[in-house]
Amino acid sequence: MQWPVGKHLMKNLNYILILFLILSSCSKLDKKKPLYELYSQDFKKLRVDNEIRIVDLDSVSNFSELRKKMGQLTCEGRLPGLRFKSNDTIYHLTGYADCPTSAEISCYFRRNLLFVRNDSLVIKFGKNKKKEPIGYLKTELNEIMSKTYTFQRNENKLKPALIHFYVDDKYPISTTKRALKEIVKQFTKINTENSSDYFKYNILFEGYDISNIPPPPPSSTPN
Structure with missing residues (x-):
């Protein structure tokens, strides 16, 4: 007469065990993984020297708003430090934007030039203008590093890259992040x-799509 009761008790114990395992699994899922932080070359140094002011990309809605904030910092003599989160990583980098009230013209010589529009890399210009997905950047950088004239004279270092960066406002800030x-x-x-x-490398946040203006051909002579 005791067997039915014992069998019922075993069923209850099984249910309790299953419920415990489910709750335990949920608890593990709720635990957030620590975020990895990735810094550009000069971010840490400039932050220590107190030369940068942080702009969080999640605080803006599009590229123009971001560039406006960066330009204001430039007018104040500060360098914009950019921060944003993507998946399990927080990215930290610096960028440059012209001060809108300044008449100064920035000049950049002896640079490896790159042009990014939206989330594409512009690699040809004029009638043959061609764009590749931003993931093509790895191939383009390898191409630059394979040429001797892209290096600094008598040094095992490349001429710094200047990245002209522009994003149409019809795209959300996630495109800029990508x-x-x-x-x-x-x-x-x-x-x-x-x-x-x-x-x-330096990233120059442009107010217009400079890739529509073809750059001069690279020099084949050393510096």
Whole structure:
């Protein structure tokens, strides 16, 4: 007469065990993984020197709003430091934007030029203008590193890259994040495998699509 009761008790114990396992699994899922932080070459140094002011990309809705904030900091004599989160990584980098009230014209010589529009890399110009997905950046950087004239004279370092960056306002800020993420990742990989200043880069946040103006052909002569 006791068997039915024992069988019922065993069923209850099984249910309790299953419920415990489910709750335990949920508890493990709720635990957040620690975020990895990735820094561009000059971010840490400039932050220590108190030369930068942080702009969180999640605080803006599009590229124009971001560039406006960066330009205001430039007018104040500060360098914009950019921060954003993507998946399990927080990215930290620096960028440049002209002060809208300044008549100064920035000049950049002896640079390896790159052009990013939205989340694409512009690699040809004029009638043959061609764009590749931003993931093509790795291939383009390898191409640059394979040419002798892209290096600094008598040094095992490349001329710094200047990245002209522009995003149409019809795209959300996530498009800007996606492009910046790929830039930071690829240059970090190159400089980790070589030396920290092997291939420096700057990102110039433009107010218009400069890729519509073809750049001069690269010089085949040394500096």
